[in-house]
Amino acid sequence: xxxxxxxxxxxxxxxxxxxxxxxxxxxxxxxxxxxxxxxxxxxxxxxxxxxxxxxxxxxxxxxxxxxxxxxxxxxxxxxxxxxxxxxxxxxxxxxxxxxxxxxxxxxxxxxxxxxxxxxxxxxxxxxxxxxxxxxxxxxxxxxxxxxxxxxxxxxxxxxxxxxxx
Numbered sequence: 001x002x003x004x005x006x007x008x009x010x011x012x013x014x015x016x017x018x019x020x021x022x023x024x025x026x027x028x029x030x031x032x033x034x035x036x037x038x039x040x041x042x043x044x045x046x047x048x049x050x051x052x053x054x055x056x057x058x059x060x061x062x063x064x065x066x067x068x069x070x071x072x073x074x075x076x077x078x079x080x081x082x083x084x085x086x087x088x089x090x091x092x093x094x095x096x097x098x099x100x101x102x103x104x105x106x107x108x109x110x111x112x113x114x115x116x117x118x119x120x121x122x123x124x125x126x127x128x129x130x131x132x133x134x135x136x137x138x139x140x141x142x143x144x145x146x147x148x149x150x151x152x153x154x155x156x157x158x159x160x161x162x163x164x165x
Contacts, residue, residue, distance in 0.1 A: 001050060001051065001052050001057070001098070001101070002050075002051050003048050003049070003050050003051075003101060003102070003105050004048065004049045004050075004051060005046065005047075005048055005105075006036065006039050006040050006046070006047040006048065006049060007040050008037070008040045008041060010040075010049075011033065011036035011037055011039075011040050012036075013049045013051070013056060014032075014035075014036040014039060014040075014047050014049055014059060015029070015032045015033055015036050016049075016055070016056045017049045017056040017058065017059035017088065018032050018035075018036075018059065018088070019032060020055075020056055020090060021056075021058065021059065021088035021089065021090055022086075022088050039061060044063060044064050045061070045062065045063045045064065046061075046062055046106075046109050047059060047060070047061050047062075048060050048062075048102055048105045048106065048109075050089075050093075050098050050101060050102055052093065056090075057089065057090045057092075057093045057098055058087075058088060058089035058090060058093060058098045058099065058102055059086070059087070059088055059102070060084060060086070060087045060088075060102040060103065060105065060106050061084070061085045061086040061087070062082055062083065062084050062085070062106040062109055062110060062118070063082060063083045063085055064082045064083075064109075064110060064113045064115055078117075078119055078159065080115060080116040080117075081110075081115055081116055081117045081118055081119045081159060082106070082109075082110035082113070082115040082117075082118045082119075083118070083119055083120065084103075084106055084118060084119070084120040085120075087099060087102060087103070087106075087120075089102075094128070095128070099132060100136060103136050106118065107160070107162070110162075111162055115162070116161060116162060117159055117160055117161035117162050118159065118160055118162075119141070119157060119158065119159035119160075120133070120138070120157070120158060120159075121155050121156060121157045121158070122155065122156055122158070123153060123154070123155060123156075124143065124154060124155075124156040125154070130156070133158050136160070137160050138158040138159060138160045139158060139159060139160070140156060140157075140158050141157040141158060141159050142156070142157055143155070143156050143157075144157070
């Protein structure tokens with residue numbers, strides 16, 4: 001297995017990863033391509049794709065723009081944190097270390113940009129996610145109700161601070 005950083009020359013890897021891991025996301029090929037291009041050229045975001053013998057098996061998208069969800073009270077603390085906007089691993093490769101490797105790459109990228117930590121949000125009802133993030137030293141900040149497309153879902157925000165040296 002190896003991790004590829006997405007550049008303008010290999011955006012097709014990210015498109016493949018998104019379509020393979022999240023086929024029901026509802027985006028067109030053009031929307032995936034436009035998003036991949038942003039992650040390939042913008043300095044405030046990065047995408048990493050994990051490749052295995054069978055091709056693309058996972059991906060992670062990370063932003064260093066200091067966006068803070070409104071749900072976090074006094075979210076100013078998190079404005080110096082990077083944000084993992086998406087992570088996905090092919091079902092056949094879950095619980096085999098792929099997600100952890102992708103997190104490590106995203107965290108290293110954020111540290112290199114002097115971010116103080118990294119945060120993400122997820123659906124806590126998704127089997128195994130709470131345990132996965134806890135094992136990776138992400139701590140629950142809060143749960144909140146998110147109303148998208150007329151449906152209210154419980155989401156959880158978790159964060160990991162980086163040790164300063």
